[in-house]
Amino acid sequence: MQLAKQTLSVTSPFALDNEDLYQRWRDKKSFAYPNRISELFIEVKNPKQLSKGEHAAILALTQKTNMAIYIGNTGNNPSVEIPIAIANQFGLKQINKNWLADDTGLTSLKVANDDIRKKYIPYTNKLIHWHTDGYYNTPDQQIHALNLHVVQQAASGGENQLMDHEIAYLLLREKNPDYIRALMANDVMTIPAGTNADGSARPDRSGPVFSISSRGNLHMRYTARTKNIRWSSTPLVKEALEFLQQILNRQHSSYVFKGLLEPGMGLISNNVLHDRAAFTEDAQHQRHYYRARYFDRLANTDFKG
Template sequence: MGELQRIIRKTNMVIYSCRGGKPMDKVLFRALGERFGLRHLDNNLLADEDGVTSLQVVPGKSTRGYIPYSNQRLLWHCDGYYNAPAQSIRAFALHCVSPAADGGSNELLDHEIVYALLRDANPDYVRALLAADVMTIPANTESGVETRAAQSGPVFSVDPATGSLHMRYTARTRSIEWKQDALTGQAVTCLRELLAAGTPYRFTHRLAAGQGLLCNNVLHNRTGFTDAVDKGMTRLIYRARYFDRIAHTHLNEIFDLSTH
């Protein structure tokens, strides 16, 4: 566990692999999160009753526009980008019960690296993306009923409780409204170009059965995938989103800033 936290402190993420013993069910999955200080689950509308989401192809959900429940690709995003600030997702975990027959890989990119690359390109881009009104997620409505209000906020912010950087972002153009000024437009273009370009800081991995991801809500995407139902090869991933950040990875703790 100490080695996993050391890696997370360095990269904001770690991939683990379970060996032997009892396969991880959702009870054990939640217990794993608790060992890393992750106790406050985001029990969102589409989560299971226990707060853990079973990500698999669900036709009824995918036809309503919920892409995670389809086999389509997912563009770059941070989880919970549509949440209110008081419900920011600071960490999430994935666990692969079974992979697809083909596809379903994730790319992962530390949002702190993205912040640094943007700052190096032009410090004004970072300032633009720190604005409280730079990004608005439109309200979500189903059958004429609003299920989630519109949410405006920054792309980058500093969590006052931990001193750590937080990011809200989605590359889905239909899910986002940007502040209409020239500097914001330039900053968003630069961000998109950074995500599209190759970088040595990007990790690519396809979770195998028994593998999982623990992270401080880093940027990530997913390739499309194909299930083979007749062969019993259908993708099932457990996902847990947390309002907590992974324990002992807070910037205030790492640099002993809590009393300054």
């Protein structure tokens, strides 16, 4: 197993050799941390033009938890301008345009029955396990921000669970710092070679679970999928992954936020851990979410020592 070598231009609490800085960050992070999903909600009058107070409230939450959920008044309005405007107000410009995305770069997540999309789980009504977005991307195209906007719910199901990846790091490090060291290895998690959705060949994609950006921020690359993935076989990696699964699947965890987003609501995040429950549709309730992935991070949420 090869450890990732990173030369940081700034100090970071996520580097294992910065124990004092880590402890200060840990104590600040843990203090008054939300323990209910309702504490992530911010009501907004016009999501396309937030007031100063609304913007400040959302920013404060993202600085604390790497995520916030806005409650807008747009209901079933399918305008792509809503999620694009929200992203712009938080400095997100570098959208990851995939070949199944709309012209804007947004991905319109609906159940697909008659085109290439039906081969991919996000376009079905099936369960999606815990993950961060873009874990199969190249190292230079990692996803640092993920936003969702709800146009329509399903008839039943489709709830999301959310967890701040920095909290996952904290719990792992508190249990055993060597878990972090193992998950920072640059070959710990590999998506085997295959074919991209556009038909082009894709080589093996290896990389760490946890990495540290040049600004000292933590990035997480993870999926709980059990097929088409190859993990390092070292015992410590196995232990770390088992403990991470315990963290994510723990019953009644105050760090896991579970809820069903309603039309007009949306998630703003620094690509936090999330999943999706299976769902059922009917003629009046056909689930429609907009998803936006960005190569940049939410503005003004960088680590500050």
